[in-house]
Amino acid sequence: MYRLFKITNLLYFCVFASLVSSCASLSELSDMEVEKRLENCKTLGMPEIPCREVxxxxxxxxxAEYKREKEEENxxxxxxxxxxxxxxxxxxxxIKLPPAGMVDPNLSKLMLEAYATAFSEEKLTSLRAVIVSKSFVPIRHEISGIIIARGFGGVVAMKRPNGECFVASTYYEQDYDGQKYTNVHFKRYSTAWPPESTKYQQLIECSNVNK
Structure with missing residues (x-):
């Protein structure tokens, strides 16, 4: 019975195929021919059995085409x-670290601590920090206008657990409580260092960090 059903389907397909294309195996047709047959199927109302196969x-x-394209992209x-x-x-x-815009050993230490804390899961070892900004940018409360922090840029050098060293160009904000500046927070990466780098974290020879 099943065999008779398959034969019936094949005969039906071949009869219909005379309207949409020759009764050749679909696998033998070019992509253009398959697409043309599908268009003909749509035009003729999409009879169920042959057009489903098309x-x-x-x-x-x-x-398959999409998969090939993705592989090429990858x-x-x-x-x-x-x-x-x-x-x-x-x-x-x-590469070496950039020249300092300002020198403040305590602030440099806080920069390293802030960066290491922001990426604590990487278990980084702090090496050196350079403040590249030549002045601080005051940050004011959006309503009262009073100064609540100051912003500045810097470059930090860190070491990964695998022994690699890298530098990162970073931006920080330091809280102001009305009397003194306190906690330092890593906010985001800044313009890459060196400028020609394409990475936020640029590798550096560990021996170059303090040169």
Whole structure:
């Protein structure tokens, strides 16, 4: 009975195929031919049995095409990332920390603590911090207008547990209680250091940190 049903379906498909295309195996048709057959099916009202097979074949081909395109995109992205990594490794051999805009050893220490706290899960070791801003930016309360903090930029050097060292260009805010400036908070990454870097965390030779 099942075999008779399949034969009946095949005959029906072949009869209908004379209207939409030849009765060749769908797998033997080009993508353009399959797409054309699907358009003909839609025009003729999409009879269930033959057009379902055409639609399924069209869908399979589109999925395969999408998969190929994603694989090519991934390969291209991987190549770009590999090129960036190589550039970063080469830069690590020559870069140093930037010159200081202001010198405040206590504030530099607080910068390192704030950054290490913000990324505590990475278990970083603090090495050195440089304040690159030449002055502080006052931060005022949006309603009262009183100064509640000051902002400034800096570059920190840290070491990862695997022994790699990196520098990060960062922006901080330090609280003001009306009498003195207290806690320092890491707020965001700033313009990369060095400027030609493509990463927020740029590798640096550990021996270059204090040069």
């Amino acid at each position: 639609a399924n074949e069209f869908g399979r081909r589109k999925q 390969k291209a992205d991987q190549k770009i990332q590999e090129e960036k990594d190589l550039k970063s490794i080469e830069m690590a051999k020559t």
